[in-house]
């Protein structure tokens with residue numbers, strides 16, 4: 001049984017591929033074999049691999065660069081998501097799509113639930129929201145999982161940046177007034193496996209369809225996250241630095257980030273009967289893996 005995964009070299013795609021078993025093979029394809037902006041390339045991949053489901057783990061994720069590369073962000077995150085969902089629908093396959101906490105403005109007090117009003121503040125967030133809507137319009141058999149602050153041993157992410165910075169400086173300045181849930185990509189891959197189990201056990205049911213918040217248990221600021229990364233790294237003899245806790249205004253970036261991107265994951269837990277490990281457990285696993 002194959003599951004087709006778009007986005008071969010990405011953090012989530014690689015974590016899914018690593019979960020392959022003889023019973024469920026995650027076939028992760030990259031741009032040369034599967035370009036989500038090109039519908040015929042998707043149709044050809046589906047015809048070649050005959051999957052039982054499709055996962056969209058491909059995206060334009062360079063949050064700051066997206067502010068100037070608007071067309072590229074929307075091409076992958078809106079058009080690509082639409083193409084993949086339409087192709088899956090045409091082939092009679094369910095699609096699992098991944099979205100982001102950055103669809104919210106971040107001005108709410110307390111964690112966001114799925115029905116809260118969206119109001120993305122960045123091009124990346126707007127393009128991902130456009131993708132969510134496009135997937136929902138193209139395929140009734142869809143699950144969109146909004147997750148947050150993804151990290152892993154693969155690709156580019158915050159812990160890898162922190163460990164690189166700590167290699168040649170004693171102090172790292174990190175914002176302490178943006179809150180969310182750092183989520184370990186292998187834990188996302190496990191959760192997607194659970195989602196697929198649920199879908200494939202009852203493909204005609206309605207309960208698994210729609211949008212869900214799915215992130216690590218617990219919340220922290222980027223500065224808290226950096227401190228945990230350094231504590232875990234130091235405990236293993238790796239690079240470490242002191243964290244200087246700063247305000248967002250002291251770390252100007254082209255894209256605006258939500259001050260609060262905490263996601264309430266109750267709906268995911270209720271429907272899929274699964275919760276992710278804490279962000280501290282994910283951090284420990286990641287630091288151990290990159291050592």
Ligand SMILES: NC(=O)C1=CN([C@@H]2O[C@H](COP(=O)(O)OP(=O)(O)OC[C@H]3O[C@@H](n4cnc5c(N)ncnc54)[C@H](OP(=O)(O)O)[C@@H]3O)[C@@H](O)[C@H]2O)C=CC1
Pocket residue numbers: 006007008009010011012013030031034035036037056057058059060061076080098099100101128146147148149150151155156
């Ligand atoms: N990273 C994060 O912090 C978060 C991510 N998400 C979402 O989770 C999902 C997975 O993210 P993550 O694994 O971190 O992403 P990565 O940036 O690690 O990987 C994304 C992958 O998508 C590929 N891709 C981009 N455009 C296309 C295209 N047109 N056709 C095929 N592949 C393409 C990229 O390929 P190439 O290398 O060739 O460009 C890259 O391999 C995305 O939907 C993202 O929006 C949600 C919340 C947080």
Ligand SMILES: Cc1cn([C@H]2C[C@H](O)[C@@H](COP(=O)(O)OP(=O)(O)O[C@H]3O[C@@H](C)C(=O)[C@@H](O)[C@H]3O)O2)c(=O)[nH]c1=O
Pocket residue numbers: 061062063064100101102147148149150157158161172173174175178222251253257
């Ligand atoms: C590198 C660095 C970042 N920061 C701040 C900037 C920003 O507010 C925050 C995170 O920075 P980054 O640019 O690493 O992360 P960012 O690209 O904003 O991460 C986001 O990526 C997309 C794809 C998502 O979907 C989001 O969930 C989220 O994970 O930390 C510091 O304060 N100090 C630093 O040294």
